[in-house]
Amino acid sequence: xxxxxxxxxxxxxxxxxxxxxxxxxxxxxxxxxxxxxxxxxxxxxxxxxxxxxxxxxxxxxxxxxxxxxxxxxxxxxxxxxxxxxxxxxxxxxxxxxxxxxxxxxxxxxxxxxxxxxxxxxxxxxxxxxxxxxxxxxxxxxxxxxxxxxxxxxxxxxxxxxxxxxxxxxxxxxxxxxxxxxxxxxxxxxxxxxxxxxxxxxxxxxxxxxxxxxxxxxxxxxxxxxxxxxxxxxxxxxxxxxxxxxxxxxxxxxxxxxxxxxxxxxxxxxxxxxxxxxxxxxxxxxxxx
Amino acid sequence: xxxxxxxxxxxxxxxxxxxxxxxxxxxxxxxxxxxxxxxxxxxxxxxxxxxxxxxxxxxxxxxxxxxxxxxxxxxxxxxxxxxxxxxxxxxxxxxxxxxxxxxxxxxxxxxxxxxxxxxxxxxxxxxxxxxxxxxxxxxxxxxxxxxxxxxxxxxxxxxxxxxxxxxxxxxxxxxxxxxxxxxxxxxxxxxxxxxxxxxxxxxxxxxxxxxxxxxxxxxxxxxxxxxxxxxxxxxxxxxxxxxxxxxxxxxxxxxxxxxxxxxxxxxxxxxxxxxxxxxxxxxxxxxxxxxxxxxxxxxxxxxxxxxxxxxxxxxxxxxxxxxxxxxxxxxxxxxxxxxxxxxxxxxxxxxxxxxxxxxxxxxxxxxxxxxxxxxxxxxxxxxxxx
Amino acid sequence: xxxxxxxxxxxxxxxxxxxxxxxxxxxxxxxxxxxxxxxxxxxxxxxxxxxxxxxxxxxxxxxxxxxxxxxxxxxxxxxxxxxxxxxxxxxxxxxxxxxxxxxxxxxxxxxxxxxxxxxxxxxxxxxxxxxxxxxxxxxxxxxxxxxxxxxxxxxxxxxxxxxxxxxxxxxxxxxxxxxxxxxxxxxxxxxxxxxxxxxxxxxxxxxxxxxxxxxxxxxxxxxxxxxxxxxxxxxxxxxxxxxxxxxxxxxxxxxxxxxxxxxxxxxxxx
Numbered sequence: 001x002x003x004x005x006x007x008x009x010x011x012x013x014x015x016x017x018x019x020x021x022x023x024x025x026x027x028x029x030x031x032x033x034x035x036x037x038x039x040x041x042x043x044x045x046x047x048x049x050x051x052x053x054x055x056x057x058x059x060x061x062x063x064x065x066x067x068x069x070x071x072x073x074x075x076x077x078x079x080x081x082x083x084x085x086x087x088x089x090x091x092x093x094x095x096x097x098x099x100x101x102x103x104x105x106x107x108x109x110x111x112x113x114x115x116x117x118x119x120x121x122x123x124x125x126x127x128x129x130x131x132x133x134x135x136x137x138x139x140x141x142x143x144x145x146x147x148x149x150x151x152x153x154x155x156x157x158x159x160x161x162x163x164x165x166x167x168x169x170x171x172x173x174x175x176x177x178x179x180x181x182x183x184x185x186x187x188x189x190x191x192x193x194x195x196x197x198x199x200x201x202x203x204x205x206x207x208x209x210x211x212x213x214x215x216x217x218x219x220x221x222x223x224x225x226x227x228x229x230x231x232x233x234x235x236x237x238x239x240x241x242x243x244x245x246x247x248x249x250x251x252x253x254x255x256x257x258x259x260x261x262x263x264x265x266x267x268x269x270x271x272x273x274x275x276x277x278x279x280x281x282x283x284x285x286x287x288x
Numbered sequence: 289x290x291x292x293x294x295x296x297x298x299x300x301x302x303x304x305x306x307x308x309x310x311x312x313x314x315x316x317x318x319x320x321x322x323x324x325x326x327x328x329x330x331x332x333x334x335x336x337x338x339x340x341x342x343x344x345x346x347x348x349x350x351x352x353x354x355x356x357x358x359x360x361x362x363x364x365x366x367x368x369x370x371x372x373x374x375x376x377x378x379x380x381x382x383x384x385x386x387x388x389x390x391x392x393x394x395x396x397x398x399x400x401x402x403x404x405x406x407x408x409x410x411x412x413x414x415x416x417x418x419x420x421x422x423x424x425x426x427x428x429x430x431x432x433x434x435x436x437x438x439x440x441x442x443x444x445x446x447x448x449x450x451x452x453x454x455x456x457x458x459x460x461x462x463x464x465x466x467x468x469x470x471x472x473x474x475x476x477x478x479x480x481x482x483x484x485x486x487x488x489x490x491x492x493x494x495x496x497x498x499x500x501x502x503x504x505x506x507x508x509x510x511x512x513x514x515x516x517x518x519x520x521x522x523x524x525x526x527x528x529x530x531x532x533x534x535x536x537x538x539x540x541x542x543x544x545x546x547x548x549x550x551x552x553x554x555x556x557x558x559x560x561x562x563x564x565x566x567x568x569x570x571x572x573x574x575x576x577x578x579x580x581x582x583x584x585x586x587x588x589x590x591x592x593x594x595x596x597x598x599x600x601x602x603x604x605x606x607x608x609x610x611x612x613x614x615x616x617x618x619x620x621x622x623x624x625x626x627x628x629x630x631x632x633x634x635x636x637x638x639x640x641x642x643x644x645x646x647x648x649x650x651x652x653x654x655x656x657x658x659x660x661x662x663x664x665x666x667x668x669x670x671x672x673x674x
Numbered sequence: 675x676x677x678x679x680x681x682x683x684x685x686x687x688x689x690x691x692x693x694x695x696x697x698x699x700x701x702x703x704x705x706x707x708x709x710x711x712x713x714x715x716x717x718x719x720x721x722x723x724x725x726x727x728x729x730x731x732x733x734x735x736x737x738x739x740x741x742x743x744x745x746x747x748x749x750x751x752x753x754x755x756x757x758x759x760x761x762x763x764x765x766x767x768x769x770x771x772x773x774x775x776x777x778x779x780x781x782x783x784x785x786x787x788x789x790x791x792x793x794x795x796x797x798x799x800x801x802x803x804x805x806x807x808x809x810x811x812x813x814x815x816x817x818x819x820x821x822x823x824x825x826x827x828x829x830x831x832x833x834x835x836x837x838x839x840x841x842x843x844x845x846x847x848x849x850x851x852x853x854x855x856x857x858x859x860x861x862x863x864x865x866x867x868x869x870x871x872x873x874x875x876x877x878x879x880x881x882x883x884x885x886x887x888x889x890x891x892x893x894x895x896x897x898x899x900x901x902x903x904x905x906x907x908x909x910x911x912x913x914x915x916x917x918x919x920x921x922x923x924x925x926x927x928x929x930x931x932x933x934x935x936x937x938x939x940x941x942x943x944x
Contacts, residue, residue, distance in 0.1 A: 009755070016752025017764065019745040020826060024767045027823045028774075031782035038785060046417055046660045048395055049785075063666070067673040085682060092679050107930065112686050114926035115693060116884055118903045119919040122911060123689035130549045131706075146489050148549060149536045163686065221775020223887050228907070231536030232495050235673040238777040238887075243672060245781055245891075247388045247497070248665035249395060255785065258778045265773055353722060355895070360908060378722045380897075383909045396788060398812040400895020540908050593895065 032262075038255035047249025057256035064257060067240040072264075074151070074236070075219035078158035079166070079212050085159060086166035086211065091200070093167075094174035095182075106171065109164050117161055121228050124160065128153050128229065149231030157225040162218065166211040173207025174200070205279050213272035220265050237261055354597035355380040357390055357404035359584070360540040361559055364617030371604050377597045385539030386496040387659060394419045394589055401589050402598035405455055408443040408583045409498070409654035415446045420587045422449045427599040430606035432626065440583035440623040443653075452585035453606065456620035458557035459643070459651060460499050460580040463541075467569045468551040475577040476507035480526060482552065484533045490551035491534055492541045493527075497668035498654050499554055499580055500527065500537075506578040513655035520667050527671045537672055545570060561619025561640045572640045574647045581651035583623060690923070697916035714913040715921070721914060727902035728918065731883055734814060734898060738821040739878035745822075746829025747871050750837060751863075753830070771827035780891035783820045787812060787892065812894025820888045825878030829871065836870035837863075 042052040061068075093105055112120065126132055128148040137145045147153050177200065185195040223238035235243075237257065244254035360383050368379040382401065384390050387410045393399045395417070406414060414420040425431065431453050433441070444452035462479050464487075471486050473479055483491040493500045502512040504523040514520065535550045544550035545563055555563070560572030586605065588598045604610055608626040615622055615631060621641050622628055628636065636642060658664050700709035718724055749768075753761050791810045799807040840863070848858040886900035893901060899918070906915055 013752050013755040016748045017756065020749035020752075020830065021764070023745065023819070023823060023826060024764075024771065027783060027819050028767060028771050028779075031779070031786035034786035034789060035778075035782045043662055046395075046413055047391065047665075063670055064673050088675065088678055089682050092675060096675070108683065109686070111923075111927065111930075112690060113880060113884070115690055115919050115923045116900060116903060118886055118900050118907070119693055119915060120689045122903070122907055122915075123692045125907075126692065127689065130547055146535070146549070160685065160689070163682075217773050218775075221777050223777050231534075232538050232672060233531065233534060233536060238775065240669070240673040241777055241781065242887075243669055245396075245784075246392045247386060247495075248662075248669045249388065249392045250662070250665065250669075251785065254781065258781055262774055262778055265775060269773055361910075380723045381909065382905055385908065396784060397791070398894030543910070 035255045035258055038252050039259050041252040041255075043250045043252055047251075049251040052252075057253045058260075060253060061256065061260060064237065064240050067235045067237045068260075068264075070235060071220055071222075071237040074155065074158070075216050075222075078155055078162070078219050079215035081155065081159050082162050082166040082215050083170075083208065083212060086163055086170060087208070090167050090170035090174055090204075090207075093171050094177070095179075095200075109167050109171075113164060118224065118228075121157055121161070121225060124153075124157055125228060128156070148229065149233055151230070151234050153229040154226050154234045157229040158219060158222070161225055162215045165218070166215055169210040169214065170204055170207040173204045173210075177203050206276070209272065209276040209279065213269065213276070216268060216272070217265055220268065221261065237264075350375055350377045350597045350600050351594045352376065353378040353380065354402040354594045354601065355382060355400050356601065357382045357384055357393075357399065357401040359383060359405060359556075360385070361542055361562060362405070362618055362620075364614050366617070367605070367610060367614055370610075371601055374604070375597075375600055377594075377600065379601065383540075386494070388497065388665070391419075391659070394591070397591060399589065399591060400593055402592040402594045403586055403588055403601055405584050406452065406587055407654065408440075408585065409656050410659050411443050411452050411585060411587065412446055412656045413659050414587065415451055419590055420451055421590050421592075421595075422451055423453065423588065423602075424599070425450060428453065428603045428606055430603050430608075432624075435625045437623045437625070443583070444585050444587075452587040453602070454623040455584040455586055455605070456558075456615070456618075456622050457581070457583035458620045459574055459648070460494075460503070460554060460556055460582065461560060461572055461574040462552065463545060463555035463560050463563055463570055463572050464552040465545070465548070465567075465569055466571050468548075473552070474573060474575070476503045476575040476579065477577055479552070479554075479575070480504065480507050480530055483530050487551045488533045489535055490549075491530075492536050492538060492544060492550045492553035493534060494539045494554050495537050495672075496539055497664045498658050500671070501664055501667055502654070502658070503554060503575070503579060506575060509577070512578055512580060512652040513658055515657055515661045515663060517663060520663055524667045524671060527667075528674050531671065531674055556620075557641060558618045558620035561638065564640055565619070574643060574651070576650065578650045578652060581648055581653055584620075693916050694920050694923075696913050697920045699913045699916075702912055703910075714917040717912075718914040718917040718921075723897065724902060724914060724918060727897045727899045730814075730896055731899040734817050734821065734889075735879045735882035737814075738818045738825055738882045739875050741818070742822050742825030742829050742878045743871055743875040746826040746874060747833050747867070749826070750830045750833035750867075751859075753834065754837060768827040768830050771823050772831070776824075776885065776887045779820055779823065780888040783816065783888070784812075784891040787816055812892055813896050816892040816894065817889050817896065817898070820892050821878075821882040821885060824888075825874075825881060828877055828881070829874035832870045832874045832877075833867055836867050840866055 038049050039057055040053050040055065041049050042054060042056075044050040089109070093102060093109075097105055125148060128134075130146075130148075134142075134145045134147060147156075181199055181203075182195060185199050186192070190198065219236075221238050222236050223242055226234045226236045226239050227242075230239075232239075238261075241254055241257050241261065244250045244257065354377055356379060358381060362383075363381065368381065372378050384393075387407050390404060390406060391410065391413070394401075394414070406420075411420075433450075436454060437457075440457040441454045444450060444454060462473055462476075464473055468490070469482060469487055471478070471482050473482055479491075493503075501520070501523050504526050505514050505519060506512050508519070508522050508526065510516075510519045510523070514523075536544060538544070541550060541553040541555065542559055542563060545553055546567060555572060557572075560570075563570040564572055586602050588595060588602070592598050605614065608624065608630055611622065611624065611627045612630040615627060616635060619635075619638075619641055622631070696707065697714060698710050698712060699707050699714070700711035701707070749764070753764055756764065791812075794810050795807075798810070802808070844862060844866075845858055848862045849855070853861070884900060885898075886904055889898045889901055890904070897905075899922075903911075903915055903919075906912070
């Protein structure tokens with residue numbers, strides 16, 4: 001980083017960014033380098049890491065193809081289901097809800113974030129276990145229904161956990177929408193449905209893309225929800241990763257998977273941005 | 289090799305006389321004598337359970353809190369409350385589902401545990417890696433090697449040095465809900481068959497290479513401890529075939545079994561005893577074809593922050609008066625004849641806790657090699673991520 | 675449509691209602707409601723380890739969010755003044771800090787720190803003049819650092835977006851009126867970016883307070899509230915956990931409410 005340290009202005013700039021640069025270097029760049037070094041190493045006889053230079057760990061990646069596959073399917077599917085549920089809610093909040101209650105309703109979407117996700121997911125373990133919803137189903141004649149520890153339960157947990165993150169960006173983009181456009185469309189004789197598809201939907205696409213990218217990327221590294229609602233059976237790559245560090249103690253292979261996961265995330269991100277540029281026709285995509 | 293509990297259970301007149309003579313000769317301590325003869329309980333009651341095996345006055349500062357790493361449903365919470373009341377040290381209980389996880393945490397450093405509960409086959413590895421301290425037996429006066437059953441205690445001693453003292457022994461068998469499962473299950477072969485048939489979607493296996501792979505190996509007619517590639521490959525094939533039919537891969541199976549979500553599980557003796565006690569239709573059987581017999585130990589990590597408190601709790605737990613309460617609460621069979629003699633009849637006659645010796649014959653102790661064998665670790669990991 | 679929206683809100687709140695309900699359970703089990711009682715609130719507040727975990731979480735979240743807000747804002751201001759190439763590099767690093775999954779951050783930080791400590795501790799011991807050389811280890815520092823990484827990137831992004839929307843003319847106007855750069859910052863820029871700094875701080879706090887996976891790896895022997903909850907899911911959850919979760923929920927609702935009232939008093943026209 002070429003900073004002009006010889007001028008006063010340069011020194012002020014350097015002082016401003018120095019803590020952040022140091023932080024990024026020590027806790028992002030350095031660990032990532034460590035991870036890269038480890039990924040070409042070997043598992044020590046008792047577990048852990050010993051130095052080596054081999055690509056054996058990367059060659060072994062297909063052994064986790066099922067976990068990669070699960071992740072690469074369930075992450076986009078999960079965020080699409082999130083979208084299907086979130087869009088009507090965001091639309092209602094931004095367009096239909098009476099202004100008096102709008103703020104309250106929007107706050108109510110965010111409030112669940114202030115109860116620990118772990119505790120809420122634990123509540124789902126109860127609701128999906130045989131004393132919860134299956135018990136109710138039993139009373140109306142569906143016996144021995146099993147929901148907990150299935151991919152369906154994981155999907156439900158995902159939608160539950162990430163729904164607010166999908167609703168908010170869509171809501172924000174719909175709220176910015178100039179209502180006069182809708183009125184103009186109606187005045188010009190467009191039916192509500194065609195107004196929605198020709199005006200509302202295209203204008204909300206940036207929000208949709210933001211939500212989809214945000215949720216998909218977070219899901220690629222998900223660990224907790226599959227762990228708690230999947231019974232250790234529905235494995236995401238995050239679970240495979242934790243397992244390699246906590247059970248097999250195979251640090252080099254774990255590092256190789258972590259490096260691969262980062263590559264996948266970056267790749268998905270680039271695709272998302274490419275699609276977003278195409279659809280939204282803008283080079284501005286806010287991911288945060 | 290069966291100096292088992294039975295030899296010590298009801299003491300004969302002859303033995304009593306012998307013990308008395310030894311006491312007079314001074315070759316046994318009074319504590320040993322009382323423990324062996326079962327007088328301990330009576331005197332303990334008389335003395336309000338304090339004087340007999342009381343922990344020595346604490347010369348060292350025990351601090352305010354400590355932490356123990358152990359297994360699910362493995363202690364009577366009242367034990368720790370009583371320890372806190374006696375010493376002022378609050379005990380944080382961390383629960384783990386596998387020895388691998390405990391080892392991984394210790395290898396990464398900074399666990400904060402002052403005492404933990406490793407299983408027999410792991411101790412030599414901990415010693416080799418320098419992760420646990422040799423025990424200073426002077427700080428554990430309540431432990432008495434001569435009343436222990438050597439079969440279960442041998443692996444706590446490495447090269448003549450005591451690194452760990454036994455907590456209790458047990459087996460890994462099959463717990464099943466007899467109202468849900470009608471097919472008889474008497475072996476691991478049956479276990480994996482029923483898992484894919486009558487109990488489809490209702491069976492749990494441990495999140496743990498030793499028992500999950502070991503029992504799969506046993507069901508195929510191989511040794512529980514096998515690390516032969518071709519046998520492991522067969523076991524992996526079986527496990528991956530069974531996986532879609534499982535309810536969960538989790539070492540904490542009590543909640544699922546109690547709620548009725550799971551109908552059958554790989555199960556440790558103590559959990560089997562607890563489940564059967566509270567839910568009588570849950571039965572516990574040992575595999576005719578084999579399985580695991582184990583003993584768990586207490587050890588002190590080298591990195592422990594509060595070793596004085598670790599020793600104090602260890603000594604407290606080694607006190608037969610406390611150990612017997614733990615035993616009654618958690619249902620794992622004791623290795624200590626002093627504890628055995630204090631137990632009520634309904635515990636010693638419970639065949640889940642103390643099965644007939646013949647049922648134990650086909651069982652194997654876990655071998656140290658399985659803990660560090662990369663192939664077994666990788667088979668387990670592939671099974672879970674399949 | 676109404677029915678659908680109501681169903682979604684029900685979906686969002688059913689588990690929370692369950693959590694709150696069971697916090698008043700008389701039984702010891704978090705899965706069977708046996709009667710009404712408030713005893714678990716007392717038990718939770720008397721549980722040394724639960725209270726310590728809550729304290730740890732608060733300390734870590736406050737510290738990491740504060741540091742992130744300060745350094746993140748400084749970085750956002752500084753980046754404006756960087757050359758395009760340096761700025762692009764920093765932008766990339768911040769983006770990476772946000773998108774790299776928490777599980778990778780946790781593991782990578784652990785792996786790197788374990789190596790650094792095993793190198794540094796003997797070095798420290800050899801140069802230390804006194805008896806007990808300091809031992810570097812995992813704990814508050816490592817959690818704060820790992821949480822702060824994500825939070826700082828978040829704050830920088832948010833504040834940068836705000837600065838970009840400010841426009842330069844207002845700053846130029848200020849300096850045209852002979853205000854020193856510092857005065858311009860204090861009187862013109864800071865009030866404009868303060869809401870976004872606060873928003874970043876709050877998001878950072880929430881993130882850190884609720885994070886499990888990063889802390890799980892780098893916490894060492896420290897227990898945060900999510901780590902405690904995760905451990906008790908294995909140990910068997912008692913309504914203590916529900917009681918603490920309910921208290922945290924009520925506390926955050928109160929804070930929102932207070933914030934709303936304060937803002938209303940400032941702007942009576944609203």
